[in-house]
Amino acid sequence: DVKVTQxxxxxxxxxxxxxxxxxxxxxxHENMFWYRQDPGLGLRLIYFSYDxxxxxxxxxxxxxxxxxxxxxxxxxxxxxxxxxxxxMYLCASSFSGLAYEQYFGPGTxxxxx
Amino acid sequence: xxxxSQHNHHVILSEAASLELGxxxxxGGTVNLFWYVQYPGQHLQLLxxxxxxxxxxxxxxxxxxxxxxxKFSFNLRKPSVQWSDTAEYFCAGRGRNSGYALxxxxxxxxxxxx
Numbered sequence: 001d002v003k004v005t006q007x008x009x010x011x012x013x014x015x016x017x018x019x020x021x022x023x024x025x026x027x028x029h030e031n032m033f034w035y036r037q038d039p040g041l042g043l044r045l046i047y048f049s050y051d052x053x054x055x056x057x058x059x060x061x062x063x064x065x066x067x068x069x070x071x072x073x074x075x076x077x078x079x080x081x082x083x084x085x086x087x088m089y090l091c092a093s094s095f096s097g098l099a100y101e102q103y104f105g106p107g108t109x110x111x112x113x
Numbered sequence: 114x115x116x117x118s119q120h121n122h123h124v125i126l127s128e129a130a131s132l133e134l135g136x137x138x139x140x141g142g143t144v145n146l147f148w149y150v151q152y153p154g155q156h157l158q159l160l161x162x163x164x165x166x167x168x169x170x171x172x173x174x175x176x177x178x179x180x181x182x183x184k185f186s187f188n189l190r191k192p193s194v195q196w197s198d199t200a201e202y203f204c205a206g207r208g209r210n211s212g213y214a215l216x217x218x219x220x221x222x223x224x225x226x227x
Contacts (some may be wrong), residue, residue: 004156015122033214040122042203043157043217058214073164090157094213102215104157 004092004105012111019078021108023091030096031076037088081112115206119218125195126225134189134221136204145207146187152200199225
């Protein structure tokens with residue numbers, strides 16, 4: 001079974017704090033993704049990575065950065081958390097290629113106060 | 114690449130009723146379409162996917178979807194729902210960027226009542 005794990009299920013941070021969300025996959029997938037899930041908006045892509053140290057912006061990258069130093073690990077960084085970043089964050093991974101679906105982690109519910 | 118739109122945001126059905134959730138996609142080259150499900154408190158998981166070939170796709174847990182090119186639709190169906198089908202359902206199409214990311218619809222929340 002593919003396993004995508006995320007470092008925390010729930011996180012509460014204060015405005016202005018630097019926040020790290022970590023994701024690890026165990027299937028040697030090339031691609032990794034960070035999405036944000038908000039009610040009524042579905043999932044929106046923040047960033048993705050197709051190889052170690054390679055990254056591309058998604059649809060809503062503002063206020064976020066990412067890091068991929070090892071193939072199995074993909075980190076999302078909120079440089080200075082704001083209340084409008086309160087959301088559910090989902091990590092996903094997949095093999096490279098159109099035929100492959102994405103596997104999702106359980107999500108991190110982040111609250112910024 | 115496809116963007117997708119889902120018609121229904123909230124659906125309430127009784128057990129044993131038939132289900133059809135609408136999804137329309139915009140044309141954009143090779144068609145790759147997916148339905149994902151998120152049960153309460155669980156992670157998103159794939160129900161089914163369409164890449165080519167037979168337009169009637171069968172997935173897990175008795176779900177199926179039909180790709181109708183002329184209508185730009187990929188509706189999800191199940192002949193008889195159970196209480197355990199209560200979940201949020203997302204249609205997705207392949208994104209426009211090179212990372213094979215998915216464009217998700219806004220989701221449909223399904224409540225099945227006993």
